Amino acid sequence: MPAFFHFRAIAFQPPANSFAGLAVSNSMLCNPRFVLEWPRMKLEYLGEGSPDCPLIRLYEFDTTGARRLREAFRSLADGSRQDIPLHEEWWVESVAGCHLDLRHGVNDLGVVERLPSKFECVLTAQSWSDMASKVDPFCTGESSENFAWLDEEGEASLLLSSSGRW
Numbered sequence: 001m002p003a004f005f006h007f008r009a010i011a012f013q014p015p016a017n018s019f020a021g022l023a024v025s026n027s028m029l030c031n032p033r034f035v036l037e038w039p040r041m042k043l044e045y046l047g048e049g050s051p052d053c054p055l056i057r058l059y060e061f062d063t064t065g066a067r068r069l070r071e072a073f074r075s076l077a078d079g080s081r082q083d084i085p086l087h088e089e090w091w092v093e094s095v096a097g098c099h100l101d102l103r104h105g106v107n108d109l110g111v112v113e114r115l116p117s118k119f120e121c122v123l124t125a126q127s128w129s130d131m132a133s134k135v136d137p138f139c140t141g142e143s144s145e146n147f148a149w150l151d152e153e154g155e156a157s158l159l160l161s162s163s164g165r166w
Contacts, residue, residue: 039060039061039062039064039065040061040065040090040091040092040093041058041059041060041061041065041068041069041091041092041093042057042058042059042060042061042092042093042095042164043056043057043058043086043087043092043093043094043095043098043100044056044057044059044094044095044096044098045057045095045096045098045117045119045156052157052159052166053156054155054156054157055156055157055158055159056098056100056111056119056156056157056158056159057159057161057164058150058158058159058160058161059159059160059161059162059163059164060162060163060164061138061162063138063139063140063141064091065091066135066138066139066160066162067139068089068091069135069160070132070135070136070139072084072086072089072102073102073128073129073131073132073135074128074129074132076102076103076104076123076125076128077125077126077128077129077132078125079104079125081104082103082104083101083102083103083104084101084102084103085099085100085101085102086100086101086102087099087100096117097117098117098119099117099118099119100119100120100121101119101120101121102120102121103120103121103122103123104122104123104124104125104128105122105123105124106124107122107124108122108123108124108127108153109121109122109123109153109154110122110123110151110152110153110154110155110156110158111151111153111154111155111156111157111158112154112155113155113156119156121151121154121158123151127151131150131151134148134150134160135148135150135160138160138162146161146162146163146165146166147159147160147161147162147163147165147166148160148161
């Protein structure tokens, strides 16, 4: 399936035999009207409002966003990264200042709140690998469910939901 690129007020499908169908000049890059807006996964803390709260919700993403998240989890599982501030990733949009640091640890602590709206999720390599497997169905678009509980061990649960609902 070809990629779709969204410009401010313009959406188009690139031709099949082009490099994303873009011919961008330096003058266009400096013009804010031509800034590409990539779909970004939302990261949000919900402290109340559902019996499942408190929870951190990752939502409104496409298969590309799911693949990026799975790769982040895999990099923690294989040890190539020890810490990923998810809220700082270019493909993630923090809602209401929610911060989530993903960390490789010797024990599974799950999601822990360190400061208001500042969380970390600490898991072992095996748990990060298991979490990456839970993301697999979202990477192909073949998930029969539109959500998955990634972790429910800590002070807050971690929810992955393509629509934001569960």
